[in-house]
Amino acid sequence: xxxxxxxxxxxxxxxxxxxxxxxxxxxxxxxxxxxxxxxxxxxxxxxxxxxxxxxxxxxxxxxxxxxxxxxxxxxxxxxxxx
Numbered sequence: 001x002x003x004x005x006x007x008x009x010x011x012x013x014x015x016x017x018x019x020x021x022x023x024x025x026x027x028x029x030x031x032x033x034x035x036x037x038x039x040x041x042x043x044x045x046x047x048x049x050x051x052x053x054x055x056x057x058x059x060x061x062x063x064x065x066x067x068x069x070x071x072x073x074x075x076x077x078x079x080x081x082x
Contacts, residue, residue, distance in 0.1 A: 020029040044050045 017029060017033060020032055024032075041050070045052075
């Protein structure tokens, strides 16, 4: 085995979290895990791997310009006559 896969890293991190829970308690371990996840995303941002404009557009319901629309626009319906 030359390199570790995501499965291996996940097992290692899961084991460390279980060890933290047993060693320092669930509340403190949750605190550590929350800041570890926060640090992960800060690191991704600093490395330029997070596109904040794309995240903002998705949160506001707008689509990216590079993606085709899901459905073609429908023509307007004619007015109903009663």
